[in-house]
Amino acid sequence: MTSELTENILLHVEKNGETNSLDLMNVFNEDHQKIIGAIKSLQTLDNSRSRCIFAVPENGILQAEIMNSVPYAKVGLSKALVAGWIKLDKSSGKPMVIRNVSTIEDTTQKNLKNFDNLTDNIKADYKKRKLLQEIIVKSVIVKKGPNFATKIEKLETELTSDLLINGAWKEQKFKKYNFDALGSSTDTGHLHPLLKVRAEFRNIFLEMGFEEMPTNNFVESSFWNFDALFQPQQHPARDAHDTFFISDPKYSTKFPQDYLAKVKQVHSKGGYGSEGYRYDWKIEEAQKNLLRTHTTAVSARMLYQLMQKGEFKPVKYFSIDRVFRNETLDATHLAEFHQIEGVVADYNLTLGDLIGTLYEFFKKLGIDKLEFKPAYNPYTEPSMEIFCFHEGLGKWIEIGNSGVFRPEMILPMGLPEKVNALAWGLSLERPTMIKYGLNNIRDLVGPKVDLQMVYNNPICRLEKVNNKK
Amino acid sequence: NHADCASEEIIYKIDVPANRYDLLCLEGLTAGLLVFLEKIPQSRYKLIYPTSQNKLEKITVKSACMNVRPFVVGAILRGITLTKESYDSFIDLQDKLHQNLGRKRSLVSIGTHDLDTIKGPFVYNAEPPKDIRFKPLNQDKEYNGEEIMDLYAHHAQLKQYLPIIKDSPVYPIIYDSNGVVLSLPPIINSDHSKITLNTKNIFIECTNTDLTKGQIAVDILVSAFSQYCKDKYTVEPVEIIYEETKEVVRSPTLQYRSNEINSDDAVNFIGIKETPQKIAKLLSKMCLKSEVKNGNILSVEIPPTRHDVIHARDIYEDIAIAWGYNNILKTIPKILSVGKKFPLNKLTDHLRQELAQCAFTETLTFALCSREDVSDKLGWSFDQIPAVTISNPKTLEFQVVRTTLLPGLLKTIGANKNMPLPLKLYEISDVVLRDPQAECGARNQRRLCAIYYNKSAGLEVIHGLLDRIMSLLDVPWNVNKTNDGYYLEATEGIVYL
Numbered sequence: 001m002t003s004e005l006t007e008n009i010l011l012h013v014e015k016n017g018e019t020n021s022l023d024l025m026n027v028f029n030e031d032h033q034k035i036i037g038a039i040k041s042l043q044t045l046d047n048s049r050s051r052c053i054f055a056v057p058e059n060g061i062l063q064a065e066i067m068n069s070v071p072y073a074k075v076g077l078s079k080a081l082v083a084g085w086i087k088l089d090k091s092s093g094k095p096m097v098i099r100n101v102s103t104i105e106d107t108t109q110k111n112l113k114n115f116d117n118l119t120d121n122i123k124a125d126y127k128k129r130k131l132l133q134e135i136i137v138k139s140v141i142v143k144k145g146p147n148f149a150t151k152i153e154k155l156e157t158e159l160t161s162d163l164l165i166n167g168a169w170k171e172q173k174f175k176k177y178n179f180d181a182l183g184s185s186t187d188t189g190h191l192h193p194l195l196k197v198r199a200e201f202r203n204i205f206l207e208m209g210f211e212e213m214p215t216n217n218f219v220e221s222s223f224w225n226f227d228a229l230f231q232p233q234q235h236p237a238r239d240a241h242d243t244f245f246i247s248d249p250k251y252s253t254k255f256p257q258d259y260l261a262k263v264k265q266v267h268s269k270g271g272y273g274s275e276g277y278r279y280d281w282k283i284e285e286a287q288k289n290l291l292r293t294h295t296t297a298v299s300a301r302m303l304y305q306l307m308q309k310g311e312f313k314p315v316k317y318f319s320i321d322r323v324f325r326n327e328t329l330d331a332t333h334l335a336e337f338h339q340i341e342g343v344v345a346d347y348n349l350t351l352g353d354l355i356g357t358l359y360e361f362f363k364k365l366g367i368d369k370l371e372f373k374p375a376y377n378p379y380t381e382p383s384m385e386i387f388c389f390h391e392g393l394g395k396w397i398e399i400g401n402s403g404v405f406r407p408e409m410i411l412p413m414g415l416p417e418k419v420n421a422l423a424w425g426l427s428l429e430r431p432t433m434i435k436y437g438l439n440n441i442r443d444l445v446g447p448k449v450d451l452q453m454v455y456n457n458p459i460c461r462l463e464k465v466n467n468k469k
Numbered sequence: 470n471h472a473d474c475a476s477e478e479i480i481y482k483i484d485v486p487a488n489r490y491d492l493l494c495l496e497g498l499t500a501g502l503l504v505f506l507e508k509i510p511q512s513r514y515k516l517i518y519p520t521s522q523n524k525l526e527k528i529t530v531k532s533a534c535m536n537v538r539p540f541v542v543g544a545i546l547r548g549i550t551l552t553k554e555s556y557d558s559f560i561d562l563q564d565k566l567h568q569n570l571g572r573k574r575s576l577v578s579i580g581t582h583d584l585d586t587i588k589g590p591f592v593y594n595a596e597p598p599k600d601i602r603f604k605p606l607n608q609d610k611e612y613n614g615e616e617i618m619d620l621y622a623h624h625a626q627l628k629q630y631l632p633i634i635k636d637s638p639v640y641p642i643i644y645d646s647n648g649v650v651l652s653l654p655p656i657i658n659s660d661h662s663k664i665t666l667n668t669k670n671i672f673i674e675c676t677n678t679d680l681t682k683g684q685i686a687v688d689i690l691v692s693a694f695s696q697y698c699k700d701k702y703t704v705e706p707v708e709i710i711y712e713e714t715k716e717v718v719r720s721p722t723l724q725y726r727s728n729e730i731n732s733d734d735a736v737n738f739i740g741i742k743e744t745p746q747k748i749a750k751l752l753s754k755m756c757l758k759s760e761v762k763n764g765n766i767l768s769v770e771i772p773p774t775r776h777d778v779i780h781a782r783d784i785y786e787d788i789a790i791a792w793g794y795n796n797i798l799k800t801i802p803k804i805l806s807v808g809k810k811f812p813l814n815k816l817t818d819h820l821r822q823e824l825a826q827c828a829f830t831e832t833l834t835f836a837l838c839s840r841e842d843v844s845d846k847l848g849w850s851f852d853q854i855p856a857v858t859i860s861n862p863k864t865l866e867f868q869v870v871r872t873t874l875l876p877g878l879l880k881t882i883g884a885n886k887n888m889p890l891p892l893k894l895y896e897i898s899d900v901v902l903r904d905p906q907a908e909c910g911a912r913n914q915r916r917l918c919a920i921y922y923n924k925s926a927g928l929e930v931i932h933g934l935l936d937r938i939m940s941l942l943d944v945p946w947n948v949n950k951t952n953d954g955y956y957l958e959a960t961e962g963i964v965y966l
Contacts, residue, residue, distance in 0.1 A: 189825035189893070192833045199818070206808035214811050218836060218870060218901050219857055219911040234572050234679070236487075240861045244837075247860035249903055249910025274780040278681040289909055291837075291859070291870070314804045322836055322899075328863050335867055336836055346804050351789055352740025356799035372794035374786075376486035382786035384794055407782055420738070422802075446835050447880030451888050454830060 005030065005038040033135070060098035063088065193453070194338070194444055196460040197432045198320050201340055204364045204462075205318040210342060215298045215321035221252035223286035225297040227263050228304070229379035230408040232277045233285045237293065244326050244335075246289040253287065259304065260286075262412035272411040291324035294425070295341045296379065300409070303345065303421060307414035314346035320428060331440045338428035345410075345421040351382060354402060354422040358386060361424075362399075365431065366463045371396060380423065381406045390434065397434075400426030435462070490570055490685060491756075491774035494562040496555075496693040505754050505791075514692050514723045514773060517547075517703045525708050525719075526589040528643075528674065532713040533595035537634060538578075538641045538654060538676045541593050542683040542720040543707030544691050545584060546671040548699030556666055559694055566686045567655075574630050576679045577686045578655030580643070582662035584670035587645040593676065595639035603650035605657045614640045617653065630655050641676055672707075687721045688773040726771040730781050733765045738782075739789045740797055751791035757784060813915055817897050820917060823941050827934060829895040829919055834877025836899065837867040842876040855903040857911045870901040870911075874918035882922050891923035893930075932957070 008028060013019060021039060025032045067074065077097070080086045089096040111118055112131060126132035155175040156163065163169040191199075202212070226238055237243065262271075264283075270276030292298075302317055323339045344357060355372065362370055369389035377383040380403020387396045402424030410421055429441055436457070442448050485492040492498050503509040519525060528543050551559065563579050571577030598614025605617060612620055618635055621627040633655055634640050643651040652658040654676040664671055673690065677683030691704045698704075706719045732745035743751075749759040749767050757778070758770045771778045778784060789797070810818075821831060837859070844851040857870040871877065874896050882892055899913040917938070921930045936946065939955050947954035 187828050189828040190830040191821060191825050192831040194833055195821070195831060202810070202814075206810065209804075209806040209808045211806070211809040212811040212814060214813070216813065216899055216913040216915065217909070218899065218913055219909045221909050234576060234682075236569070236572075241863075244862065244867070245860045246857055246911075248858045249905075250860075252909045254908050270779070272780075276779065279679050289911075314802075314806065316804060316806045324837070326861065326863055326867075329866075335863075344802055344804070346802055348737065349802055350738060350740030350800065351794075352797045352800040353802045355794070355797055356801045359799050360801060374486070374790045374794065376488050381780070381782045382789050404782075407780060445833055447832075447877055448884045449832065449881060451830065451881070451885045451892070454832075 005034065009035075009038055060089065060096045063095040063097050066097055190454050190457070192449075193436060193457040193460070194428060194432050196457070197435065197462065198338065198428055200460050200462045201320055201428065202318075204361065205342065207364070208316070208360065210316040210318040213295075213298050213302050213317050213319040213341075215295050215319045217298070218291055218322065218324070219246060219249070219289055220292040220297045221255075221286065222288045222290060223252065223255055223260070223263070224300055225290060225292055225294070227267065227281075227286045228259075228300045228409070228413075229296060230266065230406050231378040232267065232279065233281060234279065235378060238285075240326070242326055243293055244291040244324050246291065249289055251287040252289055255286075256304075259412060266408045266412055272407050274408045276408070293325060294323050295319050295321055295339045296423070296425070299341060299343045299423065300413075302343075303405075303410060303415065304413045306345075312345075312416050312419060315344070317343040329442070331442070334429070334441055334445060337445075339425055340428055341423065341425045343421060343423045345415070345419055347416070347418045347420075349404075349420040349422055351404065354384070354404065354424070357422065358400075358402060358424060362386075362388065364463055367399075372402075375401060375403075377401065377403055379406055379409050380404055386424065386426075392434075399431065400424055431462075435460075487569065488777040490566065490689045490776065491692070493565045493689070494558050494693050496558060496696065497689070497774070500693075500696075501756060504756050507754060511753070511756050511758060511772070512692075512696065512702050514695060515703050516706050516721075516723055517700065519705065525706070526584075526591070526672070527708045527710060528589075528591045528593050529710045530712060531592065531594040533639055534593055534641060535713055537595050537637045537639055538678055540677050540680045540683055541643075541709055542675040542677065542680075542687045543709060544673040544687050544721045545705035545707060546673070546691060546695060546698055547703070547705055548669060549671055549694070549697050550699075551664075551666055551668065551697060553666065555694070555697055556664075559690075562690060562693060566689065570682055570686055570689075571677075574655035575633050577675060577677045577682050578630075579673065579675045579686060579690065580652040580654060580658050581664055582651050582658065582672045582674070583664045583668040584672040585668075586662045587649055587651060587672065588647055590646055591651065591674070592644045593641070593674070594644065595637075595641050597638065598640050601640055601642050601650070601653065603653070604660045605653070606660050606663055608660060614653070617656065621656065627656060643674055643676075684721065685776045688723060688776065691721055692723070692772075692774050721773070723773045725773065726778075728769045728771060728778075728781070728784065729762065730767050730769055730784055731765050732761075732767050734781075735767075735785045735788050738785050739792065740800060741792060743792075748788055751788050752784065754791050755787040757787055817915060820938070820941070821897055823938075824895045824897075824917075824919065824934075827893075827937060829893045829934070832878060832881045832894050832896045833898075834874070834881060834896060835866075836871055836901070837862075838869060838871050838876055839865050840868045842880075843869060843872050846876065847873070857901050857903055872900050872902060874898060874900060874916050875920070878918055878920045882920065891921060891927070893919070893921055895919040 005028065009024060012024065012027060021032065021035050024030075024035045028035070063077075066077065077086075081088065085099070085101050086097055087100050089098050108126075108131065111122060112126070118126075123132060127134065156172050157175045159169060159174070163172060205212070222238070226235070227233070231237065264281045265271050266274060267277055268279060268281040270278070298319055299317060302315075306312065306315060318341060320338055320340045322336050324336050327333045327335050329335060342357075342361065344353070359368075359370060362368070367388045371387045372384040373387060375383040375385040383401065383403035385398055386400040386402055388399050389395070390397045402422070405421040405423060410419070411417065415421070429445065432438075432444065433441060436444075438444055443450050443453065483498070485498070492501055500509070500512065504511050526543070526545060528541055530539075530541055559581070563581065566577065566579060567574045571579075596614075598618070601614035602611050604611045605620070608620075618631055621631060641654045643654070645651060649661055650659045651662050651674065654674075662672075673687060675683045675687050677686075692702075695702045695704050704721060704723060706721060709718050709720060711717075732748045735748060736743050745761045745765050745767055749761055752759040752767070752769055756772060756775060758772075759767050762768045769784055825831060840851050840856075843849075843856055844854055854872050856872045859868055859870070862868055878894050878896060881894060885892065895918065897915065897917045900916050901911050901913055903910060904912045919931060919934055921927045939946065945954035947956045950956045950958070
């Protein structure tokens with residue numbers, strides 16, 4: 001029957017020219033799949049293996065040439081070689097394809113014309129060669145439902161202004177709304193998650209009466225970044241492998257000379273009750289420009305400027321801005337990150353005041369279990385590392401560093417002797433990663449940020465304890 | 470293999486503060502903790518002199534040393550008994566002092582020798598490399614100064630120290646009275662005088678470029694290991710004669726410094742209430758032996774192991790540590806203060822919100838980038854850009870500070886090509902420009918950059934956004950193109966903000 005159909009198709013094409021398989025379905029009153037099957041079997045007449053043998057002339061042909069001139073030559077050639085129809089002659093150096101038989105019997109072609117009787121093995125082989133294709137046809141069974149009617153009533157999809165005006169909405173039946181799906185997404189803008197957390201931190205400081213410091217100076221001199229903080233010139237942090245030094249503009253020269261002399265004195269000879277570090281302080285080291293390694297450099301400038309105004313008044317300062325470390329990037333380290341810093345300066349402040357302030361600060365972040373551990377910073381004495389109990393991780397983790405600025409740092413600025421300056425700092429990235437459960441800092445900051453994560457990011461309420469973990 | 474050599478013992482890795490050199494070895498750490506727990510009294514270190522003054526070992530420092538490594542500190546540990554463990558600890562402490570306090574031997578370099586294999590007086594000189602000849606530690610034959618540099622050029626540990634003296638016309642060298650070489654500081658000791666488990670008398674020389682640090686290093690080393698001497702906690706000094714200045718000094722000094730503090734000042738600073746007697750006791754636990762002198766005045770003795778104490782504040786800290794940070798009463802400073810935003814940040818915050826309301830999404834990109842990111846890739850030559858350049862970046866991604874926000878936004882799009890179109894991004898942040906007028910030669914500038922990414926360019930979308938921003942900033946559009954308000958002007962060439 002298949003062969004009859006294919007012949008009929010051919011006759012039809014001969015008489016009427018080009019035609020569509022769907023049209024043929026009507027012409028012959030046959031199933032579409034059968035028509036397709038018949039066409040496919042016609043296609044196999046254009047079999048690659050047969051093409052190959054016929055493409056081989058009596059005297060043979062170069063293998064390279066046949067590869068270029070015949071479609072599917074690669075498959076056809078290898079199959080024809082297996083069947084023994086042709087042979088390869090490599091004697092001349094360039095492989096020649098030579099006919100082995102004068103006529104062929106193409107079993108493939110025969111089998112395809114009659115594929116109902118094929119074994120599974122051969123079918124599988126043909127499928128692999130893309131000569132046969134398996135198609136799944138899904139059918140639907142139609143029967144009467146509870147609301148069956150022969151006349152179709154049209155349901156309204158939405159309430160329209162017309163329906164409201166002519167009152168038709170009262171009689172009209174509406175299509176059911178699928179509540180088991182998400183609505184259409186709103187076209188909206190988004191703030192960056194890290195900067196949402198920054199906004200929360202800024203609010204906390206503002207609620208606590210802190211004034212924001214101007215930190216818009218990424219390039220800083222070693223003098224303000226290190227020397228002014230009583231950080232000695234041989235300190236490891238001043239090594240090139242920790243700090244980005246600047247080649248252009250390489251040096252700073254505009255220092256307040258009086259203050260510079262006092263800093264030099266306290267480093268090399270001591271003063272203000274201190275023995276100093278007793279080393280040869282060099283102006284050349286102080287002049288080197290760098291990308292600030294902490295915003296404490298700005299705090300130093302602010303305290304210095306405060307005294308330039310003539311008299312001391314109590315202050316509470318904060319800042320949140322970028323700082324830079326010469327690090328190799330990995331999942332938890334970036335070469336630039338945001339430092340949060342708070343400073344309080346007044347007469348007779350105590351270590352208890354620092355601890356109390358830190359409790360108030362972290363309470364606003366939803367953290368009320370704190371512990372303090374002695375630590376060392378060149379510019380604070382005493383220094384305390386701040387730990388909090390992380391409910392999710394079930395352990396104490398370090399969240400920040402704090403201390404009281406050394407007298408050798410603040411007295412040369414001209415602050416009165418009874419004044420103490422409390423300070424603490426933490427990174428913005430670390431609490432954010434903990435808050436949002438992120439493992440890789442690069443998903444959050446930098447160009448490789450996952451925008452979908454930014455789109456989906458919720459409102460940031462730091463004081464709200466995250467119950468997800 | 471390694472697994473066979475590894476100890477089955479559990480070994481603790483302990484972090485100590487960078488300023489507490491006395492805690493760098495097991496001897497110092499256990500002593501410190503036992504005193505803190507009041508299990509043992511604090512040890513007292515003593516200098517002992519040989520029976521007759523002229524038997525004092527001497528090191529003469531030749532004037533030539535001033536050109537390369539000017540100072541030396543000496544000391545002798547007499548009648549010492551070392552075990553495998555204490556020997557290893559002794560070597561390990563030297564190494565740690567070299568690394569941190571000595572800044573990788575550049576400032577301080579310690580040599581320890583078996584005194585019974587050498588004979589004083591000693592000479593510390595600086596000589597041309599060719600004239601120096603000796604058998605370095607664990608080598609089979611003699612080398613001259615130049616050959617030693619070649620010998621260790623690829624040595625895993627020693628190669629890092631070679632540059633300290635390599636280019637100097639003279640190398641530091643220490644001889645005994647028979648012309649035997651003790652060491653070539655800061656590179657290597659001689660094989661001749663090496664210390665072993667059988668060494669009874671250790672001669673210590675510490676050459677340095679920072680005398681304070683050299684003294685600290687020797688104080689730390691001898692105070693930790695004098696406990697293994699026949700007369701516990703005793704150290705024999707060495708006389709140093711500086712030829713250049715004619716100065717004669719003895720080292721180590723093992724100086725106990727005395728300091729007076731007011732107990733009331735201390736407790737007021739910490740925020741606790743405690744008697745001077747109790748404060749003195751707390752300080753003694755911290756190895757700062759103290760007693761009440763009169764009233765509130767405490768006399769505090771700072772041992773030679775505690776060079777980190779340079780100000781009364783350092784003593785206050787030790788009181789607070791002994792008291793326990795977590796036992797201090799929490800108080801809040803009584804300051805009436807008014808919160809205030811930095812005006813530039815306040816404006817930035819407003820605009821960030823408004824741009825999000827324009828359905829743009831905020832990005833946060835790096836301030837550092839490669840030279841090409843801000844120049845070639847945007848069609849500019851690098852010379853035209855007032856970029857701040859970094860001298861020592863670890864990766865090529867951090868050669869300059871950005872002069873424009875655009876590359877970061879483009880990179881963000883590049884990393885998010887799977888996202889549905891259009892992408893509408895913005896960032897408001899700082900770029901940095903060289904500026905000779907600025908204090909450090911560069912200044913930050915706050916920029917706003919927005920980008921629209923779709924199948925068609927959509928210039929009118931960005932144009933509209935600019936109009937919106939101007940309207941938010943209350944800057945009117947000026948059709949007449951005069952100075953009030955803003956207007957757009959067509960331009961040629963490559964202009965990016």
